[in-house]
Amino acid sequence: MRMLAAALLIAGASIPAAETPRVAAVNNAAIVQGGNPAKLSAFGFFADAKAQRPASGVTPYRLNTPLWSDGSEKLRFVYVPAGKRALTNGDGLLNLPVGSALIKTFKLEGRLIETRVLLHRADGWVALPYQWNADQSDARLVLAGARLDARTPAGEAISYAIPNKNQCKECHALGGEVTPIGPKARNLSAAWLADFAKADKLDKVPKVTRRVPLWEDRDKVPVADAARGYLDANCAHCHNPQGAASNSGLFLAWEVTDRTMLGIGKRPVAAGRGSGGLEFGIVPGKPEQSILYHRMASLEGGVSMPEVGRASLDRDGLAVVHRWIEGLR
DSSP states (O other), rough: OHHHHHHHHHHOOOTTTEEEEEOOOOOHHHHHSSSSSSGGGGGGEEEEETTTOTTTTTEOOOOOSOOOTTTTTEEEEEETTTTBBBBBBSSSSSOOOTTTTTEEEEEETTTEEEEEEEEEEETTEEEEEEEEEETTSSEEEEEEEEEEEEOOTTEOOOOOOOEEEHHHHHHHEEETEEEEOOOOOOSOHHHHHHHHHTTTSSSSSSOHHHHHHGGGGGGTSOHHHHHHHHHHHHHHTTTSSSTTTGGOOOOOOOTTOOOTTTTOOOOOOGGGGGGOOOOOOOTOGGGBHHHHHHHHHSSSSTOOSSSOOOOOOOHHHHHHHHHHHHHHH
16 A cells, blocks of 8 residues: 555646445456457446546556647556566666566546557567456557547647557567567666565666656756657657567657767658658757757648647647757757
C-alpha cells in the first residue's frame, strides 16, 4: 500500500485518507494467452474502472515529458506479475518481463475516451485499443479503430481518432517488432524508479546521468533540454535508426548529439512535398525556414508531423521548439 501511495503521488493523483482495501486481481491468463478480450474489464486492471483506481499489483506512473495527443489527459499504469521483475537498460526502456502490461487511458472533457494496452506475451508484445462506453463502466475492443467528435482543452472541435490495431504499430514498431516506447528510465522520476525497485518490481535503480525535464518546468530549464525532451517523446519513436522514419536520416532521440542527425543543416532525403519547399531540416536561428518546425506547425495530410495521434496543434510544444531553433548557432 505504501508503494501505491508513493506512485499515486508521483502520478499527480490524490489518495483518500482511508482507502478501501482493493480485492480486485489482474487476470494473468488474459495477458499471456492468445486471443483478444472483447472487454477491457477481462484483464482486471482496475478495482474501479470509472475512477481509474488500479487493481492490486498495478502501479500508476507518469512520464516527465509525455507524448502530446490533442491535449488529452493520460493516465498510465504498469503491471509486472508477482514473482517477476523488470530489468534496467541503462537510461533507456525498462525491460518488462513476459506477463507484463502497460495501460494508458485517455480523457477529454472529463470523460474516459479510450484505453490502449500493450501486453507482453511469449511471442512478443501485442497492442490493443479499447473504447469506453457511455456510462464509463467498461471499454470495448475496437480493432478497426474509431472516430468521435470531441473538444480539446483549448476548446477546438476535433474528430478524435482511436487508432486501429495496425496503426498502433506505426509508432510502436522498432525493427519490425511491437515494443513499448514510453517508460524510459531517463523519462521517469528518480523517486518513482526507487519505489518500483523497493517494491521488487525492478531489478535495481538505474543510473541516469541526464534526465528528461518535467514538461511543466519547460520555462525553468534550458530551452535545449525542454525541446529535446519534447522531440524525444513525440518524434523519436519513429525518427531513430530502427523506427518507421529511419530512411529519413533524421534522428531525434534524447541521446543523439550529432547536429546533422538532428536535422541542423541537413537536407531532406524523404520529405517529399512535406518539406514545403524549404531546404534544411533545421536552419539555426530561423524556425520558419526549418522543415522540422514547418511540419510540426501543419495539419495538412502528407505534411503534418507527427502523422498520427493528433488533429490539432500543440501550441506549447511549438513554442518550445521555436525558441530552441531561434537560439541555435
